[in-house]
Amino acid sequence: MLSIASFALIGWAAAALTQRDANISQQNTLDVDVCVIGGGAAGTYAAIKSKELGKSVAVVEQQDRLGGHTKTYVDPASKKVIELGVAEYQDTPIVRAFFARLQVPLYQYxxxxxxxxxxxxxxxxxxxxxxxxxxxxxxxxxxxxxxxxxxxxxxxxxxxxxxxxxxxxxxxxxxxxxxxxxxxxxxxxxxxxxxxxxxxxxxxxxxxxxxxxxxxxxxxxxxxxGALAAKDNSLIYGNATQELGSYALLSSTVISMDRSAADGVTITVQTPSGKKLIRAKKLISAIPPLIDNLNGFDLNNKTEVPIFNKFRxxxxxxxxxxxxxxxxxxxxxxxxxxxxxxxxxxxxxxxxxxxxxxxxxxxxxxxxxxxxxxxxxxxxxxxxxxxxxxxxxxxxxxxxxxxxxxxxxxxxxxxxxxxxLYVPSDQIAKGFYNKLFALQGQRNTYWTGAAFVTQSSTAIWNYTDQLVTKMWSG
Ligand SMILES: Cc1cc2nc3c(=O)[nH]c(=O)nc-3n(C[C@H](O)[C@H](O)[C@H](O)COP(=O)(O)OP(=O)(O)OC[C@H]3O[C@@H](n4cnc5c(N)ncnc54)[C@H](O)[C@@H]3O)c2cc1C
The missing domain is CATH 3.90.660 (Polyamine Oxidase; Chain A, domain 2)
Incomplete structure (x- = not known):
């Protein structure tokens, strides 16, 4: 049971948070329907899908570009392209629709x-x-x-x-x-x-x-x-960045968040131009959920920490x-x-x-x-x-x-x-994945990415498509 002292501490923490938030100007505050952390395959798809459903979105990405494991080298002299990461996609309606949506033609790989x-x-x-x-x-x-x-x-x-x-x-x-x-x-x-x-x-x-x-x-x-590929797989991420405009917060990381309210979350983010406050109805985490990588998340010690600290x-x-x-x-x-x-x-x-x-x-x-x-x-x-x-x-x-x-x-x-990311077999036997997926929707938070699906953009987009649709269907 929580003691009076604990309540006092929680009250103090909330006050500190409000104080910190109060220091961020209205100009640096984004009010959106959903904040997506991580702009790789899963996060970018979640953002664009949410936009398609008429929702406003902000994406927080630690790198200076969207794309994650998709990285393309263009030879300066010949302009020939070498994919340094994701090279190919399965030929599915979701892959075709996503590339068409971002106006990037696909070819046989x-x-x-x-x-x-x-x-x-x-x-x-x-x-x-x-x-x-x-x-x-x-x-x-x-x-x-x-x-x-x-x-x-x-x-x-x-x-x-x-x-x-x-x-x-x-x-x-x-x-x-x-x-x-x-x-x-x-x-x-x-x-x-x-x-x-x-x-x-x-x-x-x-x-x-x-x-x-x-x-x-x-x-x-x-x-x-066969499989499909673009001439340059990074183009979809470049086009998504343009579409998101100033709501794609690149080179940015989460400083803190508060998911305790019933009607939304607040996230304080460090960006190259200073701190920003994002107020969102929902949060989608699309980053590798290793405990050390969830810095700034207000993780619940009983329900979230014991799960995420199992991943390797x-x-x-x-x-x-x-x-x-x-x-x-x-x-x-x-x-x-x-x-x-x-x-x-x-x-x-x-x-x-x-x-x-x-x-x-x-x-x-x-x-x-x-x-x-x-x-x-x-x-x-x-x-x-x-x-x-x-x-x-x-x-x-x-x-x-x-x-x-x-x-x-x-x-x-x-x-x-x-x-x-994996967990040992003894953890899987104890129902690790059932516990992991039971977190979906708790505290207005949804989770996606390879750790929840597998290392395939096609499979990740398929899962994320249904997750985001369900998320907004109430
Ligand atoms: C070399 C290589 C080749 C591959 N080839 C293929 C292929 O041909 N076809 C295929 O389908 N799959 C391929 N894959 C698998 C690929 O991992 C998946 O397809 C997919 O890209 C994974 O998407 P994701 O969104 O889960 O992760 P990522 O693409 O890694 O996205 C996670 C994003 O979150 C960001 N991030 C991480 N931590 C934080 C944080 N704390 N705060 C903010 N942002 C953060 C990362 O910078 C990254 O942009 C390949 C992978 C590699 C590495």
Whole structure:
């Protein structure tokens, strides 16, 4: 029970808040229907959808641009485009409608770059590797038979069966072995980049990610449904920023908020031009809900903190490297020959793959951490890349070369951390996701983003579309 002293403290805090709010001028106060925190795929969609429903919106984004994991590099000389993050979308009505709404044309996505060949090597030893040729499509289809057992997961993680079936709690590697899905691993592994050692994660997350709306390997050979992309995927976010105008608060962070009132929330935000106060009827949080990232949120110690402090993330970095010595028409694929207990997936921490791009001289590389070593600086990643290239040169995987690459330069480096938030299987078994989704709507707050759906913009937009519609339908 709260003591008189506690009431006094709460009263003091409320008075302090009012005082702080009183210091923010009317000019710096935004009255809106909804405030969205985070302007990545989920947040931008939520904002534009709310506008479509006739609602006024403010978006608070910590970066100087909207887009989150969508980041596009345009080569200054050739104007050619390299996607450093989100590259492709499933061909669904929601994807088509969102791009049309923001006036960005879509095209069929090309999985392959003409003339580029893939060379396999174990990046940890530098030695060339010959991947096992298995029955990829057979294994994928066998996997889909398992996936089909859990239709409630196709949409989001808000309907995880309870009690949670034992298979969904297995480390994904054990599930692969149990159902003899080994031949699908090289394909799954390409999409498990950024998930750390993805075969150790709970199977639930893999089942959700690779659900039927995910395109199948058949699409790679042109026999299945294709994916879509814009010429420059960041255009939708640029156009959304323009549409939101001064209500897109970029380079901005939450200082404090108050969600205690029945009829709305107030959020104090630090922006480059000073503090702003946002008064909104509802709040949508579209940021990775790690407890350390919910700074400024007035989290409830009983209902919210015990949930959000369970989430863990992975680290994932990507970059563009110039003068790497890798021929322009070669993509280097990391095949973990020594990682036999883990289906030959690449050993992490380490460089995952090095891809040829449309721009001569430039390769795109990915680097992943793991649970024991999650965080890396740009210079640590550059050293790891140099060491990897030196090994690949010594063994002839990169032909006619030896020793360190002399003129290597990293021309773009992006951290995509935290990525692929997860909780351990024992928490999932205790009903973690049921408790998480029970928070929807409490204290005028709604939650979306990859941690609630999966790492797919298409799936996130689908979920967010329904969430926002329901939110305003009372
Ligand atoms: C390299 C890479 C390639 C990918 N390729 C694809 C692909 O081809 N197709 C696909 O569908 N998906 C792809 N994904 C998955 C991608 O993560 C999702 O599609 C989607 O972008 C996730 O959206 P989100 O809104 O949940 O997160 P994000 O896009 O990360 O958005 C979160 C936003 O919140 C902001 N933010 C975070 N914390 C705060 C804070 N405290 N205050 C204010 N703002 C904050 C962030 O800056 C960010 O803008 C890829 C991801 C990566 C990293």
């Amino acid at each position: 090309n999985y392959t770059t003409p003339g580029v060949t893939s060379e396999y090597a174990d990046f940890s030893t530098g030695l060339p590797a010959t991947p096992k040729q298995g029955d990829l499509l057979g294994a994928w289809n066998a996997f889909q038979v398992q996936v089909a057992k859990y239709p409630s997961l196709f949409y989001s993680l808000d309907d995880v069966p309870f009690p949670v079936p034992a298979d969904l709690l297995l480390p994904f590697g054990q599930f692969i072995t149990k159902y003899e899905l080994q031949d699908a691993v090289p394909y799954l592994s390409l999409y498990g980049e950024g998930w750390g050692n993805f075969v150790t994660l709970p199977t639930l997350l893999a089942i959700k990610y690779f659900s039927p709306d995910f395109f199948s390997p058949a699409s790679l050979s042109g026999d299945g449904p 993330g992975h680290s994932w970095y990507v970059g563009l490297v110039n003068n790497s010595g890798v021929p322009d028409n070669v993509t280097l694929v990391n095949y973990g020959t020594t990682n036999t207990n883990n289906f030959n997936i690449p050993v992490v921490p380490g460089v995952y793959n090095i891809y040829a791009t449309a721009v001569p001289g430039i390769h795109y590389f990915l680097f992943a951490g793991n649970d024991s070593q999650p965080t890396f600086t740009e210079s640590q990643v550059e050293t790891a890349l140099q060491d990897t290239l030196t090994r690949l040169r010594a063994t002839g995987v990169i032909p006619n070369s030896s020793g360190p690459v002399k003129d290597l330069s990293i021309i773009d480096f992006t951290s995509h951390s935290p990525y692929e």
